Amino acid sequence: MKLSDFRNLDRNNVGAWPDGVKYTACILLFALLLFVGWYWSISGQSDTLVQKQKQEIELKKDFHDKQLKVVNLEKLKTQLDDMREILRQLLRQLPGKTEMPELLDDVSRSALSAGLDVQLFEPGAEAIQEGFYAEKPIKLRMLGNYHQFGSFISAVAALPRVVILTMHDVSLKPSQQPTGKLPASPGQLTLEGTVKTYRYVDEDEAEAAAPKKPGAPNAPAAKAAR
Known part of the structure; x- marks a missing residue:
C-alpha cells in the first residue's frame, strides 16, 4: 500500500x-x-x-x-436527667389539684380588691396537657382603669403560689355603656375574653389520665394484683 x-x-x-x-x-x-x-x-x-x-x-x-x-451519650443522658429534674422542680412551684379552687378564689378576690368591676369570672373544664400539667380556661369580663388593672396584676403576682395567666382572644378597650345610659367614665376600660391558668399534675394523676392501651388492665386491678 x-x-x-x-x-x-x-x-x-x-x-x-x-x-x-x-x-x-x-x-x-x-x-x-x-x-x-x-x-x-x-x-x-x-x-x-x-x-x-x-x-x-x-x-x-x-x-x-x-x-x-x-x-457523648452518657454526658447527654446526664444533662437530660438534670433538665428533667429542673423541670419537675419548676412544675412543683405551680399549684396542685387541691390548691386550684383556693387559687381561683384568690385571683377573683384580687380583682375585687383592686377595685375592678368583675362582671364575669367563669372557670371552665380543665384539660391535662402532655401528662405533666393541666390548663384551666377562665372566661372573664372586668371593668376598670389602667391603675386598677395594674394593681390586679401586681396582686396576682404576689400570691404565695406561682400563677400563670395566658391570654386567649382577650381584648382591652374603652368601655361603652349601652344605648340610653350615661357614657362611661373617662379612662374606663373593659377586659373581656378567656385566660388560662395552669397547675401541676403528679405522676399518679397523669398515669390515671393517660389513655389505656387495648387489653391493658386498669390501674386498681393492677395494684391489687401486686
Missing part, C-alpha cells in the same frame, strides 16, 4: 478502492467505533463516580456526627 493509493479516491465507488485502503478504512472505522463506545461508557461512569463521591462525603459526615453522639 502506497501513499498515492489514498489520492483521488472516489467516495461514491468504495468498491473500486485498493485493498490496502479498504483495510485501513475498516481499521480506522473500527477504532472510531471503539473510541465512541468507550467514551460513552466512561462518561456515564464518571457521573456515577461523582454521585458516589458526594454520597461518600455525606455518609462520612453522618458517621462523624453519630460517633460524636455515641461518645
Whole structure:
C-alpha cells in the first residue's frame, strides 16, 4: 500500500478502492467505533463516580456526627436527667389539684380588691396537657382603669403560689355603656375574653389520665394484683 493509493479516491465507488485502503478504512472505522463506545461508557461512569463521591462525603459526615453522639451519650443522658429534674422542680412551684379552687378564689378576690368591676369570672373544664400539667380556661369580663388593672396584676403576682395567666382572644378597650345610659367614665376600660391558668399534675394523676392501651388492665386491678 502506497501513499498515492489514498489520492483521488472516489467516495461514491468504495468498491473500486485498493485493498490496502479498504483495510485501513475498516481499521480506522473500527477504532472510531471503539473510541465512541468507550467514551460513552466512561462518561456515564464518571457521573456515577461523582454521585458516589458526594454520597461518600455525606455518609462520612453522618458517621462523624453519630460517633460524636455515641461518645457523648452518657454526658447527654446526664444533662437530660438534670433538665428533667429542673423541670419537675419548676412544675412543683405551680399549684396542685387541691390548691386550684383556693387559687381561683384568690385571683377573683384580687380583682375585687383592686377595685375592678368583675362582671364575669367563669372557670371552665380543665384539660391535662402532655401528662405533666393541666390548663384551666377562665372566661372573664372586668371593668376598670389602667391603675386598677395594674394593681390586679401586681396582686396576682404576689400570691404565695406561682400563677400563670395566658391570654386567649382577650381584648382591652374603652368601655361603652349601652344605648340610653350615661357614657362611661373617662379612662374606663373593659377586659373581656378567656385566660388560662395552669397547675401541676403528679405522676399518679397523669398515669390515671393517660389513655389505656387495648387489653391493658386498669390501674386498681393492677395494684391489687401486686
